[in-house]
Amino acid sequence: MLGLVRRMLPRGLKLWAFERVVRSPVLSRCYYLFSGAFSREYAAVLYGRLQHVREAEAKSDDGARYTLRRNTHRLEKGLIMRPRREVFATGYLGETVNIFCALADQDDGSATAKALLDWSGDVLYRYFEAVPENADGKVDRLRVKFTESFEKHARQPGQCAPFVRDQTPLRVTIDDMIELARRRRSVRWYLQQPVPREIIDKAMLVGGYSPSACNRQPFEFRVFDRPERAAEIGAIAMGTAGFAQNFPCLVVIVGQLRAFPFDRDRHVPYIDGSLAAMAFQFALEVQGVSSCCINWPDIPEREAAMAKALDLEPDQRVVMLMSVGFPDPEGSVPYSQKKTVDELRSYDPS
Structure with a gap:
């Protein structure tokens, strides 16, 4: 219905209406509420959040892996900070250790499971090495839980943790x-x-x-x-x-x-x-x-x-x-002129 009304309006009136709608967040929301253009995105985002919560509560493998990947990377970023705080990541450390231990217990020996557990285990190992004992009681309790799981599953610290990257010149040039x-x-x-x-x-x-x-x-x-x-x-x-x-x-x-x-x-x-x-x-x-x-x-x-x-x-x-x-050697491709560098970028004026 909104689309039909929009098509029937004269161009000048449509522009006048749009100019007023875009100036008001309330009117903009109302416009798309009636148009329904974003309804599938709304539903998809809400369904995704629902699945995330369901998987977290059920401790499903998929939900746990997404959370473990995120938290492990957050730990990595904390480990590479300069200067690094003596104690950090206490807000999500417990969740990370709990998921690691649960997935380690469920490890099916697959390459996918091993790769994630190796990475997360190495980062957690480095974390507990970096944070001194007796600096934080909660961290010390989680240190014990992680160490027990790490040793129980006969894991050994490896190289899947922050490192100084290779800076040897690449064979590929600009x-x-x-x-x-x-x-x-x-x-x-x-x-x-x-x-x-x-x-x-x-x-x-x-x-x-x-x-x-x-x-x-x-x-x-x-x-x-x-x-x-x-x-x-x-x-x-x-x-x-x-x-x-x-x-x-x-x-x-x-x-x-x-x-x-x-x-x-x-x-x-x-x-x-x-x-x-x-x-x-x-x-x-x-x-x-x-x-x-x-x-x-x-x-x-x-x-x-x-x-x-x-x-x-x-x-x-x-x-x-x-x-x-594989391209057909006789087939043509569009020329597709690209924007110049000057069109694509701008530098902050000094």
Whole structure:
């Protein structure tokens, strides 16, 4: 109804109304309350918070891992501070130790569980080394609990803790990076041959090193490497008509809102997923594989179709799609003139 009224208004009157709505936070909220444009985002954020609380109360593996990843990274940041406080992180240290001990007891020996426990265990070990005994009674009690768990599971301190990074000059130069950025184009025409999963996994390894808020990495890359399935999923997106049937492989990047207990973090899955996507694309390109990011607009019918096709839960939000394949040497790509450096950045005036 609001959309119909908006379309019927003369352009001048619409501009007049918008100018007044944008000046008032109350009117702006009312506008979107009636328009419903953000209703799915509201529901997704609330569902994500609900799942986060449920998983925390149930001490589920997924919820515990997200919390442990966040808290371990917070400890790391405290350990590298200069100067470092004698006692820190007492507000979440108990939660961190409790989750570590619980997951250590449930350790199934998988590579995924081992990697997280090795990292968190090493950071906690360094933390209790750094904080002197008798400096804080609560810390001392948690030190005992952690040490008992650490020794019970025969863990040994390793190298998965803050370190001084290697500063040996890289073999890749800035000119190499510029050439890679220029070479990477949005390719829509591919050779009809499969992309080896080894190539995709190596590129994903690079993507996984991308920065992520508190290292939670609240996303997953769902890979469809059967052409018929890639075409089916690709056709759900807008802007793929006429070439979706050409996809040898399609990746759908899905954000996880349940990784966050607060509304304020609702944009992080999109940011972190996009950072990983760019690194993933560059890593594909250096292996001779091309790609094309496919926009995913928030359209109710397409959201429903994608949720059904991928069996998504309400808090699992599509960030983007990406076609992947070996480029057809005869296929063209758009020129796509980019903004100049002067257009993209500005320096703080002195």
